[in-house]
Amino acid sequence: MSFEVMKDIFIKNWPFFLRGAGITLWISIIGTIIGAIIGLLVGVVRTTPIPESGAKRTVLKVSDRLLDMYIGFFRGTPMMVQAMVIYYGVASQFGVEINRIYAAIFIVSINTGAYMAEIVRGGINSVDKGQFEAAHAIGMNHVTTMKEIILPQVIRNILPATGNEFVVNIKDTSMLSVISVTELFFQTRSIAGSTFRFYEPFLITSFIYLIMTLTVTKILRMFEDRLAGSKTYDMVEETME
């Protein structure tokens, strides 16, 4: 059995596995955070009530259209293909070589943003209409209503979906090996190339992916519980006035 081989490969190559895992995690974390922010912004714009007339109507209509195209494109094409188009497209059209890690973060962010935008839109639409009305009734404008009242509820509601995106991103960064980002999958392939073994290095790597995704899932679950708030409250006996 190859357990001995596996151990041997790991002992000789662990810095590469570790560096690959680190880069995978780094790209996924930053990509998910930026993606979630993009998703929130896009979701807010797309759920802004369109006024019946005026310049604001035109601006909103046009931006809605553009955002629909953005979401449609990134959800409708494989990330691997997007990576090739963006990375080599920029390289050939502008003659500049972008840093591969930045390119990777950019692609993951913009992809996550497209998915999150839909999740955020659903999240905003599922908030009770009474919350908007109560906010408007005390004179809050749309932006304040969103920031103070609606988005905190939306964020709480979309946290599980965001965690899900994070886990998907940890796995999907493997596709970025097509633009030679030195993430875990790329590193494993190099190790496989230099040791002439495929089974063992990739088995090790599958464990590393599993550890990362399970840990992230666990941490997010704890975070969700924290956000839900305490089950009890303290009575205040004496209040100042």
Place this chain on the structure above:
Amino acid sequence: MEKIIDINHLKKSYGENEVLKDIDFYVNKGEVVSIIGSSGSGKSTLLRCINLLERPNGGEIIYRGENVLNSRQDINKYRTHLGMVFQNFNLFNTLNVLENCTVGQIKVLKKGKEEAKEIALHNLKIVGMEKYINARPEQLSGGQKQRVAIARALSMEPDVLLFDEPTSALDPETIGEVLKVMKELAKTGITMILVTHEMEFARDVSDRVIFMDNGVIREEGTPEQIFNNPKEERTKEFLKRFLA
């Protein structure tokens, strides 16, 4: 008498459905006006048009001499002068009781945190909820939620309080505690417009009662006039059904 709100020829339709047909309505400073009428007669729509949660299709709403339907008017500023209490409370879910009463003061009226807290506590005391400032809405009973909602509205220090069936979503046991608070408020001289199915209460607290029917104001007068000597057939029918 100073009219705080003066509404003329107000119209509102949803598609073909004409819900408010040429409504003339006013409320004087310090007055308590109750709006009664059968379901679907347009009571809520009128109230929601007053603070522009619904956009009227025609007519004017004069507040302090200005028509708020005029497009140059700052709707959000106008709304800070009206406090709204909803049937379903609509407390802000993610904020605790105190924050529910301060968020508008801080974010809309731009008051300092300390001042906002002081005003909030004062109003929470009025409704008897000052001990619950750390509780979140989901931890309160219906009656408690509605009392906090009243404190939230009061904390904006509005000129007029609007109530849309504030006790309709409550258990019979907790209706009393909310009505008691509202009765106390009515005595303080604050201007109130109240949509209600609580006829006893309306008779008790109102200076004037308005009977709405099918999108028009069918009859209005003092509580004695409306409840004891209604003139219109429709009013009599309605009251017979309700007071039976």
